[in-house]
Amino acid sequence: MFDSEKPDVYEKVYQGLVERLAGVDFAGAAASLGLERKGAGCLVPLLGGEYVVSPTGVSQADGSPAFITHRIVLAWYLLHAGSGEPSGSMVPYRDLPGGADFARALQTITYQRLAEGFAGRLPELKSAAASLGGEELETSSPHDGAWRFPAMPKLPLELRFYDADDEFPAEAKVLFDLTAPNFLDLECLAALAHILVLELERAGKAG
Numbered sequence: 001m002f003d004s005e006k007p008d009v010y011e012k013v014y015q016g017l018v019e020r021l022a023g024v025d026f027a028g029a030a031a032s033l034g035l036e037r038k039g040a041g042c043l044v045p046l047l048g049g050e051y052v053v054s055p056t057g058v059s060q061a062d063g064s065p066a067f068i069t070h071r072i073v074l075a076w077y078l079l080h081a082g083s084g085e086p087s088g089s090m091v092p093y094r095d096l097p098g099g100a101d102f103a104r105a106l107q108t109i110t111y112q113r114l115a116e117g118f119a120g121r122l123p124e125l126k127s128a129a130a131s132l133g134g135e136e137l138e139t140s141s142p143h144d145g146a147w148r149f150p151a152m153p154k155l156p157l158e159l160r161f162y163d164a165d166d167e168f169p170a171e172a173k174v175l176f177d178l179t180a181p182n183f184l185d186l187e188c189l190a191a192l193a194h195i196l197v198l199e200l201e202r203a204g205k206a207g
Contacts, residue, residue, distance in 0.1 A: 010068045014057075017075040022055045029081040033183075034153045044074055047151050047199045048132040053078045069195055073188045077152060082183035090158045090175035093193070098186055106190050111172045114197045115161070118204065119170035122163050128203035129159065132196075149196065155183050157196055 026041055035042040041054025043061060050061035051074050058071040066074070094103035118125040122145055126136070134147035137158070145161040158175040162168075174193045184192065 010072065014068060014071050014075065017072065017079065018057045020079055021053070021057065021075060024055065024078055024081070026055070026078070029078050032081055032083045033077075042078065044077065044152065045150070046070060046074060047149060047196055048203070049199075067198075069191050069198075073184065073191050073195065076184055076188045077155075080183060080185070082154070084154075084179055084182050086154055086156055086177040087179050089178045090156075091178055092173065092175060093190065096176060096178070096181055096186065096189070099189075102186065102190055106193060110190070110194045110197050111174065114159075114200065115170040115172040117197075117201060118161065118172075119164045121204070122161070124204050125161060125200065128200045131203045131206075132199055134159070151192060151196065152183070155180060155192070157193065159196065 026037070029035065030037050030042050033042075035044060037043070038052045038061075039054060041052050044051050044053055049070075051066055051070065052059055052061055053074050058066055058074045060066050092103070093099045093106055122143065125145055129136070129145070129147045129149075132149060134149045137146040137148060139146050141162075143163045143165065145159075145163075147159050149157045149159065151157045156177055160173045160175070162171040164170040174196065176189060176193075180189055
């Protein structure tokens, strides 16, 4: 689910999820996830935006269409309707149960893209992160940046960015709470990290 590189396939996946959304207990999911009800569905914040997930599908809160990656992740989030609270322990994707198999692809497709796109542009990254609700964390160097994002209710993400210097290229890492698999499967968690990159890029251009 990266930039809709297979749009027809992903649309079929999404339509299958919509069929399943018709059977979701939205009132129960809202109570479990801490969501606001919106009509027959729920209002779900996702990295600076608001979306409605209902028995008929997923859209932006203003009714406009949402990107396919966003739609699939949001549909899965309501279908899974996880419970519990974040542990506060943030780990790399590879340290999540079963995460090692896809960690290298995630690094290449997502983290490297962010690192290359914001290399030498730390002020722009800081502004973009703030626009998505990122809380800036302390770092050991003024050339680096770290933020914690309330990506979705009960699904925080942390971004750590190390800008390029004379010896090393820029590097980016995304960390997940250990409880993240309670709320999304591994593929959707990888897609969530990719959504973070896409939204940072959009905010960076807008800024």
